[in-house]
Amino acid sequence: MKKVLVAVDSPKGSKEILSVFRDLVALPEDVILLHVEQLEGNSLMTAMLSDAEMSTLKESLEGTEHKESLDRKAENVLTHYKRELENAGLSGVRTMVREGNPSEEILRAAKEEGADLIIVGCSGKSRFRRYLTGCASSEVEKNAKVPVLIAKGNGCGKHADIWNGREAYVVR
Amino acid sequence: MKKVLVAVDDTKASESVVSVFDNLVRPPEEVILLHVERLEGRSLMIDMLGEAELSTLRESLKGTEYKEELDRKAHELLNRYKRKFEHGGLICVKTVVREGIPSEEIAKVAEEENVELIIVGCDGKKGFSRLITGCVSKAVERSSRVPVIVAKNSVEEETCGLKEAAIIP
Numbered sequence: 001m002k003k004v005l006v007a008v009d010s011p012k013g014s015k016e017i018l019s020v021f022r023d024l025v026a027l028p029e030d031v032i033l034l035h036v037e038q039l040e041g042n043s044l045m046t047a048m049l050s051d052a053e054m055s056t057l058k059e060s061l062e063g064t065e066h067k068e069s070l071d072r073k074a075e076n077v078l079t080h081y082k083r084e085l086e087n088a089g090l091s092g093v094r095t096m097v098r099e100g101n102p103s104e105e106i107l108r109a110a111k112e113e114g115a116d117l118i119i120v121g122c123s124g125k126s127r128f129r130r131y132l133t134g135c136a137s138s139e140v141e142k143n144a145k146v147p148v149l150i151a152k153g154n155g156c157g158k159h160a161d162i163w164n165g166r167e168a169y170v171v172r
Numbered sequence: 173m174k175k176v177l178v179a180v181d182d183t184k185a186s187e188s189v190v191s192v193f194d195n196l197v198r199p200p201e202e203v204i205l206l207h208v209e210r211l212e213g214r215s216l217m218i219d220m221l222g223e224a225e226l227s228t229l230r231e232s233l234k235g236t237e238y239k240e241e242l243d244r245k246a247h248e249l250l251n252r253y254k255r256k257f258e259h260g261g262l263i264c265v266k267t268v269v270r271e272g273i274p275s276e277e278i279a280k281v282a283e284e285e286n287v288e289l290i291i292v293g294c295d296g297k298k299g300f301s302r303l304i305t306g307c308v309s310k311a312v313e314r315s316s317r318v319p320v321i322v323a324k325n326s327v328e329e330e331t332c333g334l335k336e337a338a339i340i341p
Contacts, residue, residue: 001195024289138310141322149321150313
């Protein structure tokens with residue numbers, strides 16, 4: 001495998017990502033670590049913004065404290081993962097920060113870089129929250145042109161037993 | 173990697189699972205090749221059936237021509253994929269047939285067999301039909317406790333744009 005894109009959100013999922021590289025996938029030549037800054041926080045809003053509105057939002061945030069703290073978080077997360085991956089023996093790890101809608105930015109970056117595989121974490125959101133705020137991993141899975149690996153932590157799938165197979169109700 | 177579960181159906185999308193073994197994942201010691209028979213065809217109905225209803229449906233289909241046809245197709249399909257995998261150098265391939273709701277059965281078998289990874293094809297449903305009938309790969313991704321790879325056909329055309337989310341609200 002040549003190139004893999006790994007989208008990371010918080011340092012929490014690093015154990016899962018590492019075990020994916022240790023046990024499951026073939027060793028890639030290049031790893032691109034991507035963090036997407038969600039400019040508006042965790043609200044519903046981001047999915048409803050058009051490109052023009054998003055770029056206005058981007059401009060108006062430039063230089064603010066909020067943006068600085070986002071940048072700091074991005075750097076922390078990316079350095080953390082880079083170090084962990086390099087400790088695990090991977091070379092050719094590159095980091096990348098984007099702003100905007102996570103799933104769209106992940107797909108865009110994967111396309112631009114010509115990645116062979118996309119790896120995303122699972123957010124572990126409950127059904128209801130997922131329905132409201134959407135889930136980057138399922139949007140990526142749906143629209144990607146290359147295979148997508150969804151890494152799992154212990155908290156994932158914990159809502160499955162209650163809801164399994166019943167989702168059709170919720171959606172309508 | 174020790175054990176991986178690969179779920180296939182008769183759609184073209186399933187064929188993409190084969191290419192995942194070409195260069196993406198490490199060769200596993202054992203492959204569990206699973207096909208889930210959908211007793212009710214491709215209707216909406218199955219998601220609304222409870223366990224009891226589903227088992228009644230199962231009982232009433234037992235021995236019918238319809239069920240025999242499903243079994244025949246399942247074995248044909250699994251043998252075809254088994255050959256493909258073996259051709260690609262994977263020796264230990266075990267086939268499993270289940271009945272019921274695909275995403276649930278996939279999750280169940282994954283747990284029973286204690287696999288490390290699940291591989292499914294993206295069933296390529298778009299927009300409306302995905303919203304109404306759900307998508308197996310998405311449901312698996314959601315309920316699974318182990319990592320899931322959603323394989324993709326490289327020839328998939330542009331119809332699934334980024335803006336599809338706009339349909340949902």
